[in-house]
Amino acid sequence: MEKSAIISKGRWTPLFLLALMLFFSFAIVAQEQKEYVEYKGEVVNDRNGRSISSAYLALNNSNISTITNSDGEFSLKVPKDLTVATVTISVLGFQSKTLPLNYFKSEDTEIRLAETVEELAEVNLYQATNAKLLVEEMLSKKDENYLSDQSLMTSFYRETIKKGWSNVSLSEAVVKIYKTPYNSPKKDLVTLYKARKSTDYDKLDTIALKLRGGPFNTLYLDMMKYSEYVLRPQMVDSYNFKMDEPTKINDRYTYVVDFAELDRSDPWYYGKLFIDAETSTLVKAIYSLNVDDRDAAAAMFVKKKPGGSKVYPIELNYEVDYAQNNGKWHYAYGRAQMEYVVNWKKKIFNSRYKINSEMVVTNWEKYSGDDWKKRNDLIHPNIVMVDDVSGFSDTEFWGSNNIIEPEKSIQNAIDKIKRKIDRQ
Structure with a gap:
């Protein structure tokens, strides 16, 4: 299998890769006693x-x-x-x-x-004026501010693909993450504890989009753990940083830094960093990848496509949030929103696909053992959920695990699936 990252402009760029192929689905029902x-x-x-x-x-x-x-x-x-x-x-x-x-x-x-209405710019706590120095301090304090122990995290992952306004594919999973310390170069490990998926063939063309990477797509958004993907210390000079209006997150005063890559010969990152004013900790990041250069973007993100078609991304947006526990911060939520266009040579109209993947950490605990990898079936960073996950289930399938409540449109798709299952 190919690695889910490539080298671009001297840095690693995460690949949310797509393969355009056919795929199948079937149903399964599981139950768990409520506790x-x-x-x-x-x-x-x-x-x-x-x-x-x-x-x-x-x-x-x-x-x-x-x-x-x-x-x-x-x-x-x-x-x-x-x-x-x-x-x-x-x-x-x-x-x-x-x-x-x-x-x-x-x-x-x-x-x-209630909305935050306090005039934060007048608060004496805000003394930072040099955005670049603030970001350098944020990166230098990673070992001090983030989890230094290995831990086990339970997370919920959802991946949806829409063609136009219609849901055509839904994958969900309760994920177990072996989270390595933030000061360790070792990668996190992931296993699917429970998973389900479904695809609506009636709304698909002769092809279907596949997102390669599954839960890793959102896990790798952990900018402080995987700084090599967007913002490693050696790359600070490759960005322009500018102070924005401060804000509050969880009632804590927060600096806001706008950033954008200087080299724009390839797709380039830009967005906002939210940095805790007291500890210089990154607590949130909202950013995008500029993909105006369609050919370069297609070469970077599209791995397979049918002959006679042109496939390229037109929008790539990301978000990562961190939570604090006992003075240490850790990855709490990641979301990637992508939109792709499929153009056919002999068709007047193109097809637009929107892909949304998000993962929230719903529970975690310190882990002091060394045998977790041996006791679990790990998934590969190149996993394709629609290939490697089969079946769908009723709501009891998730048991006591917390999930992200489905959106109304997704809930309608789930209800249709349930009705089909009930008739089988």
Whole structure:
């Protein structure tokens, strides 16, 4: 198998590779005994009632967490024996809120967050004026600010492919991650604990997009662990950095640094770094890869395509979020959003595919053993979910594992799949 990365301009660039082929799916049903209480609801803007996506819900004094979907909806599963607890809800641009667990209901819990309106530029804490020096300090403090112990993380991964506005492929997995220390050059290891997938053949052309890399696509967005992909210390001079307006994340004052690559002969990165003002820790990054050069982008990202077609990416956006526990930060959430165009020589209209992959860490624990690799079937960084994962299941399949609540359009696709299964 080819490596899922290539050398570009002297640095590693992650490949979210696509292969255009046919694939099949079939159904499977699994069940697990419930040992948890599930709470569902929505996080909304207190001012206008609009839903808030990517809001982080963390069960305090535990490692249990989840995140809201694009509709602001969440599902939080908590062990039955944990009745007295609090949950903190936080998201960029809003004041965090901590609520008792008994506030939550099995359905229709509404959480309202107020927008952050404080004039942060006047706060004395903000003294940084040199963006480049701030980024260099951020990178130099990696060993101090991030997990220095190996750990086991439970995560939920979802990968969707849309043709136009229709869902044509859905893959989901509960993932176990052997997370190596941030000061270690060793790569993280991943195994699929539970997985399911489905493909709607009626809405596909004679080809279907395949995203190679699966959970690794979002795991490699961990910019502080895999700094070689975007921003390693030796590359600082290759970027232009500029201070933006500061903000708050989880009620902590945060610097915002805009960055963009100087060399634009190939696809180039640009975006925002959110750096904790007190500790110089990267707590969030939102960035994109400019792919205006279609030929260069196609050569970088498309590995296989049918004859008579031209395939190229037109938009590539990424996000990574970190969470803090006992003074140390770790990867908490990653998302990659990609859009591709397929042009056929003998067709007037092209086909557009949108691919969204995201993964949230829902639980983690320190791990002191040395036999995890031997006891688990590891997946390869080149995994293609639609090839290596088979079947679909009902909602009981996930048991007590936290997931990202499906968006409305995805939920409709899941409901159709369930109806097909019930008729079998």
